[in-house]
Amino acid sequence: MTKLEKKLKIDAIVKALKKVYPVALCSLEFEGQGWKLLVMGRLSAQCTDERVNIVCRDLFKRFPTCKALADAPLSEIEELIKSCGLYKMKAKNIKDSMIRLHYQYNDIVPDTMEELLQFEGVGRKIANLLLGDLYHKPAIVADTHCMRICGRFGMYPEGIKDPIKTERILSQLIEPEEQSDFCHRMVLFGREYCKAQSPKCDTCPIKTICKDQIKVKKLDESYINECLDLVWQVFSEFEVPVFPKEGVVEYKRIIDETRKKKNITFYGALDDGKVVGVLGMRENNHIGYFYVNSKYHKRGIGKRLFNIMKEDYRKKTFTVNAAPYGVPIYTRLGFVPTDKEQNVKGVIFTPMKYEE
Ligand code: SF4
Numbered sequence: 001m002t003k004l005e006k007k008l009k010i011d012a013i014v015k016a017l018k019k020v021y022p023v024a025l026c027s028l029e030f031e032g033q034g035w036k037l038l039v040m041g042r043l044s045a046q047c048t049d050e051r052v053n054i055v056c057r058d059l060f061k062r063f064p065t066c067k068a069l070a071d072a073p074l075s076e077i078e079e080l081i082k083s084c085g086l087y088k089m090k091a092k093n094i095k096d097s098m099i100r101l102h103y104q105y106n107d108i109v110p111d112t113m114e115e116l117l118q119f120e121g122v123g124r125k126i127a128n129l130l131l132g133d134l135y136h137k138p139a140i141v142a143d144t145h146c147m148r149i150c151g152r153f154g155m156y157p158e159g160i161k162d163p164i165k166t167e168r169i170l171s172q173l174i175e176p177e178e179q180s181d182f183c184h185r186m187v188l189f190g191r192e193y194c195k196a197q198s199p200k201c202d203t204c205p206i207k208t209i210c211k212d213q214i215k216v217k218k219l220d221e222s223y224i225n226e227c228l229d230l231v232w233q234v235f236s237e238f239e240v241p242v243f244p245k246e247g248v249v250e251y252k253r254i255i256d257e258t259r260k261k262k263n264i265t266f267y268g269a270l271d272d273g274k275v276v277g278v279l280g281m282r283e284n285n286h287i288g289y290f291y292v293n294s295k296y297h298k299r300g301i302g303k304r305l306f307n308i309m310k311e312d313y314r315k316k317t318f319t320v321n322a323a324p325y326g327v328p329i330y331t332r333l334g335f336v337p338t339d340k341e342q343n344v345k346g347v348i349f350t351p352m353k354y355e356e
Helices: 003-020 034-043 049-062 066-071 074-084 087-105 124-135 144-152 163-173 176-192 207-213 221-239 245-261 301-313 324-333 338-344
Strands: 214-219 264-271 274-282 287-292
Touching (some): 003 163, 034 066, 034 087, 124 176, 144 176, 221 264
Antiparallel strands (some): 214 264
16 A cells, blocks of 8 residues: 555545444543553553453552552552562653653643653653643554554554554554544454454454455466465465365365466455465366455455455355365355364355355
């Protein structure tokens, strides 16, 4: 995608998510008090917001002001925040930063990145959270949800886990006044739909915008090697714990033959020009190959490939003769319900009943 395409796409997503989550509140319950958000932001590293909220109810009850927490015995803070993990370091950071906030800033959280980064245990993520929520300044909070989901949107290569890089890219694409709320919506959206392990693409309210970047189409011969490489890569990945050794040898033979004969029509899912899903059909409609890169297999790519095939052959339903080693693959792709996998055993099933 060009930068302009990315910009237009993220604009559309920002707009759509506003409708899905009209209220974009921070999930940390800091009650509008900056010092509390500073403490909670520090506690949230490698811990859920839910746990931080629970822990802070007791912490703020016992030490109800910035000064009280600054003067608190370290051991008491440690005891109260223990369940958040990394508690020794976090307790020390919290006490030191409350001392700094009280004596240097008179309990008022500063409003510049430079000053915030002076606070103990505060990195760019917490600083952006404070700038966005307390001062409504442009701020990208590149947490795990934001980094993962925007990679899936195609704003940068999927899988990047560099918060500084993602912050830099997203801050150039998302309108300044939308940035802070967008990141809060990412948290809500990541928990409800775009989960790390099993994104709910079927019911996702923005799936039509998200999937724009992945083009599904018939491929010409120049793609044959890339398609077969993907088939082999995915097959190898899937089969290791599942299939007998003969299956691997046989498959390798079929792939090598296909490379030579080129008697197969390929449909591909292309992400930025790279083949990430393949449907290969022989002339007699027999499906030779149907594989999707494991990073994409939960994103409805398989179903889109089948739909393209349906259109192309003007048929309402298809049956697929899944060889025994194909069944676990089709199950992972969502065409065979997990609880039915044991009964399918390589017989024919109809994919279209799972159509979007
Ligand atoms: S379609 Fe899937 S990958 Fe895209 S945003 Fe929705 S849940 Fe995430």
